[in-house]
Amino acid sequence: MYYGLLALLTRALRLDARQLRNHLFRLAFVGFIYLCLLWASIQSGFLGAPGLSFFSQIAWLNAMFITCAGIGFFSSAITEEKEEETIGLLQMAGLDHLGILLGKSTSRLIQVMLLLVVQFPFMLLAVTLGGVTTLQIVAAYVDLMAYTVLLANVALLCSVVFQRGGTAAAYTTLLMLIYAIAPRYAAFQKTSLIAMGWTKSVWWQSRILDCLDWMEESCVFYQLMEVMTTGFAKPILTRQVGSNILGGLLCFGLAWLLFGPRVNNAAPGGVSRGALVKSTSRMKFLSPGRCWSNPFIWKDFQFIGGGYLLLAGKLAVYGALFLGIVATSLTPQNWFGWTLNDVGPVYCQCMLGALALEACVSASRIFHDEIRLQTMSALLMMPRSIPYIGYSKAIGCIMGLGPAALGFALSLNMLTGMTYSKLVTGILDPRLWAAIMTFLIFLHLIALLSLFVKWGALPAAFFLMGPVSTCCPVWQLLLVVGPGPNGLASIWGELPATITVWILTGLVCFVFQMMIAARLQELGTK
Amino acid sequence: MSNATNGSSPQPIIEVDDVVHSFKGRRALDHVSFKVMPKSLHGFVGPNGAGKTTSLKIICTLLCPQFGVVKVFGHDVVDEQKLVRRKIGFMPDHFSTYRQMTVYEYLDFFAAAYGLAFAQRTRVIDEVLALTDMDGRKNDLISGLSRGMQQRTSLARVLVNDPDLLLLDEPASGLDPRARIELMDILKALRSMGKTIFISSHILPELAELCDSVTIIDKGKVMYSGTMSGLQTSTNEYPTWRVTLATEVDGIIDRIKTLRGVVDADQVEGRPDYRVSYDWALTDTNNLLRSLLELDVPIVGFTEDKRHLNDAFMDLTTKGVK
Numbered sequence A: 001m002y003y004g005l006l007a008l009l010t011r012a013l014r015l016d017a018r019q020l021r022n023h024l025f026r027l028a029f030v031g032f033i034y035l036c037l038l039w040a041s042i043q044s045g046f047l048g049a050p051g052l053s054f055f056s057q058i059a060w061l062n063a064m065f066i067t068c069a070g071i072g073f074f075s076s077a078i079t080e081e082k083e084e085e086t087i088g089l090l091q092m093a094g095l096d097h098l099g100i101l102l103g104k105s106t107s108r109l110i111q112v113m114l115l116l117v118v119q120f121p122f123m124l125l126a127v128t129l130g131g132v133t134t135l136q137i138v139a140a141y142v143d144l145m146a147y148t149v150l151l152a153n154v155a156l157l158c159s160v161v162f163q164r165g166g167t168a169a170a171y172t173t174l175l176m177l178i179y180a181i182a183p184r185y186a187a188f189q190k191t192s193l194i195a196m197g198w199t200k201s202v203w204w205q206s207r208i209l210d211c212l213d214w215m216e217e218s219c220v221f222y223q224l225m226e227v228m229t230t231g232f233a234k235p236i237l238t239r240q241v242g243s244n245i246l247g248g249l250l251c252f253g254l255a256w257l258l259f260g261p262r263v264n265n266a267a268p269g270g271v272s273r274g275a276l277v278k279s280t281s282r283m284k285f286l287s288p289g290r291c292w293s294n295p296f297i298w299k300d301f302q303f304i305g306g307g308y309l310l311l312a313g314k315l316a317v318y319g320a321l322f323l324g325i326v327a328t329s330l331t332p333q334n335w336f337g338w339t340l341n342d343v344g345p346v347y348c349q350c351m352l353g354a355l356a357l358e359a360c361v362s363a364s365r366i367f368h369d370e371i372r373l374q375t376m377s378a379l380l381m382m383p384r385s386i387p388y389i390g391y392s393k394a395i396g397c398i399m400g401l402g403p404a405a406l407g408f409a410l411s412l413n414m415l416t417g418m419t420y421s422k423l424v425t426g427i428l429d430p431r432l433w434a435a436i437m438t439f440l441i442f443l444h445l446i447a448l449l450s451l452f453v454k455w456g457a458l459p460a461a462f463f464l465m466g467p468v469s470t471c472c473p474v475w476q477l478l479l480v481v482g483p484g485p486n487g488l489a490s491i492w493g494e495l496p497a498t499i500t501v502w503i504l505t506g507l508v509c510f511v512f513q514m515m516i517a518a519r520l521q522e523l524g525t526k
Numbered sequence B: 001m002s003n004a005t006n007g008s009s010p011q012p013i014i015e016v017d018d019v020v021h022s023f024k025g026r027r028a029l030d031h032v033s034f035k036v037m038p039k040s041l042h043g044f045v046g047p048n049g050a051g052k053t054t055s056l057k058i059i060c061t062l063l064c065p066q067f068g069v070v071k072v073f074g075h076d077v078v079d080e081q082k083l084v085r086r087k088i089g090f091m092p093d094h095f096s097t098y099r100q101m102t103v104y105e106y107l108d109f110f111a112a113a114y115g116l117a118f119a120q121r122t123r124v125i126d127e128v129l130a131l132t133d134m135d136g137r138k139n140d141l142i143s144g145l146s147r148g149m150q151q152r153t154s155l156a157r158v159l160v161n162d163p164d165l166l167l168l169d170e171p172a173s174g175l176d177p178r179a180r181i182e183l184m185d186i187l188k189a190l191r192s193m194g195k196t197i198f199i200s201s202h203i204l205p206e207l208a209e210l211c212d213s214v215t216i217i218d219k220g221k222v223m224y225s226g227t228m229s230g231l232q233t234s235t236n237e238y239p240t241w242r243v244t245l246a247t248e249v250d251g252i253i254d255r256i257k258t259l260r261g262v263v264d265a266d267q268v269e270g271r272p273d274y275r276v277s278y279d280w281a282l283t284d285t286n287n288l289l290r291s292l293l294e295l296d297v298p299i300v301g302f303t304e305d306k307r308h309l310n311d312a313f314m315d316l317t318t319k320g321v322k
Helices: A002-018 A020-043 A051-075 A079-083 A087-092 A097-129 A134-161 A165-195 A203-217 A220-228 A239-264 A295-303 A307-330 A340-365 A368-372 A376-380 A386-400 A402-414 A420-427 A430-449 A457-471 A473-481 A488-492 A494-525 B052-059 B081-087 B103-113 B118-131 B147-159 B177-192 B204-210 B228-234 B252-257 B285-294 B309-316
Strands: B014-023 B026-036 B041-045 B067-072 B088-091 B165-169 B196-200 B213-218 B221-227 B240-245 B262-267 B273-278 B299-304
Touching (some): A051 A165, A079 A165, A097 A239, A134 A220, A165 A220, A203 A220, A220 A239, A295 B103, A340 A368, A340 A402, A340 A457, A368 A376, A376 A386, A386 A494, B026 B067, B026 B213, B052 B067, B052 B165, B052 B196, B118 B147, B147 B165, B147 B177, B177 B204, B213 B228, B221 B228, B221 B309, B252 B262, B252 B273
Parallel strands (some): B088 B165, B165 B196
Antiparallel strands (some): B213 B221, B240 B299, B262 B273
């Protein structure tokens, strides 16, 4: 096992060392820190002790980076082997389950740890700027490393359990979301229990309250906030560090236990039909049935959008969510503090989030699945143009967003004070269109990146949006068009400003679509 | 322009004329020219990296040639892509299947993509399923099929638009002997239906048995293009005949070499078979046979020594893996 483990680890590290882009990425990361440092040093002229502000920026950036990029990076550790059907080869090479798990996850963990380690000496410079101590810096980096261990192993577990990298990444995101909101929930429960008269003097009550304390303190985000407070002088090894590492080890153990049943019995090529039923099943009315006259819409609606069964499932879930929000708001002194008036806005936010999430997932799969299944050349051989294929596929995916879009539309009706005139005014607001444009560009960026990377197009797009929005002159133009006293909206009126935003949106999306088409053509010929 | 015959000579289905194509400075195709005649089964062979897949991708309109002209059914593959695509079916060297679909859904999708109406689709799919012997598996998920079955599904997909020309890139690679033989039977059936088949393959014995014509390509250059019979006789400078004796005769090679017009003679190892090459200018086959009979040796066979495709391939292509 150790030979195999070392072989996998060495290979991963060699590959990492050989790839120029990895070094450039690290260089860019350090360069960004250097820029932040420069800015902090400039700030020192007019701001007292800018070290804390600098340190805080970098620590949060790291936490966000580890969360967003790490989800895609770690959750593909085993799924990529499943998708390429190479797990059997690794096992035949003498690697047992533990060896594969260690070899595949440790190398990735080391790569992320290296990224943290490389920043550390620069971060110590923050001490010279004032406002932060070495203890805080060390504590923050230890917290982040413990969090990385947890995230890596949660993702590894999902990677073992699920067949596709995308599904594993989605479930990792869900678990990490629970991890992020757990402290708030624990704090709320603790307050409620104390208000009910629970004390630490009663043994069992004390244990439950301790447990809630532990939950509250086990989140890295909570812990980072603690570390950032002035005068922080707590020990470095906190409950968060211990619980995160312990949680990581637990997940690793579970991944090891489940490796045999989940990986060895996996469907070949990591291909799953998802919620689709076959035409021979009893529920054949929910099967994809015969192809529509536009087969590309049919295919993407059924096989990416999830088809009729998933559509029905989503309607049920979003309906249940609505009922859940109503039920919570009817409960006096509920955890969220909602009343019936909040139902509309809360449901609207939830549906907007669901719509955005579903759209992002569809954008990451719309072309990536064709690349994964090597069907691009067969598609390009059709007597149809690339735009026809691309737009038809997009329509198929959009149809899959139906339930979330319906929920969102209904939630708009529930907003108190929403009138037709307000809706029209809102629709013509250039700021709204600027936001929609940003999201559309984000979706295009995801689709484009999915043609270049094997996994993690979504987090990569998330991080690239920063530089894209900084470098792209469209945003600067939007600032001119949009809000503010000197914006076009205040000079020309809202409609011309909105039309300008539409034109800009169209232009930017067109450029992205041209790039996607060119890349599809290139991939089809490979 | 159609593939209809013009007078006595039929127009070629594929015309590749002086095509040059490079990837990152490496020349994949170097002034490649060949023709494929209608209703023929044309083999396309060459070592790995010889330029077979690049040629196929150019013919099937996926790649544009950097220099030269390629016409399929008389249509230029660059200017008349859609016309070409409607008449051809291309099966790449990978399965290119949506493995989460059933066989029927997969064929239905491609039939609809070719613009076939609903009723027509049903008929065509039933036909191609019957032809490829997949009708019993039509409701199976493609991911659950064996490699041979997936290859058949892929072939069925190529046939849904009833193409006149099939371009098959390594269709038999990775198949077991049974699946390979069954695939070859399907190809024979397709040829008998009047389809032109352009097949790139490494399985030379099967190609030799199936093909009417062949193109051998090496390092991006066409080494031979023409009929199989032409290949089997054309590459030697002198015609060669094989003389089979009932038993080995001592010193027979030296005696054969003394005959008029004979330029070379050697023995097939371990057997009383002798290869005799002669000069057309000095003798002919009749005279050679007459001279051999005069040697008074027990001749039991006298046949033209046609070289197998394997030998031609080995002679025409360079050694080593590129």
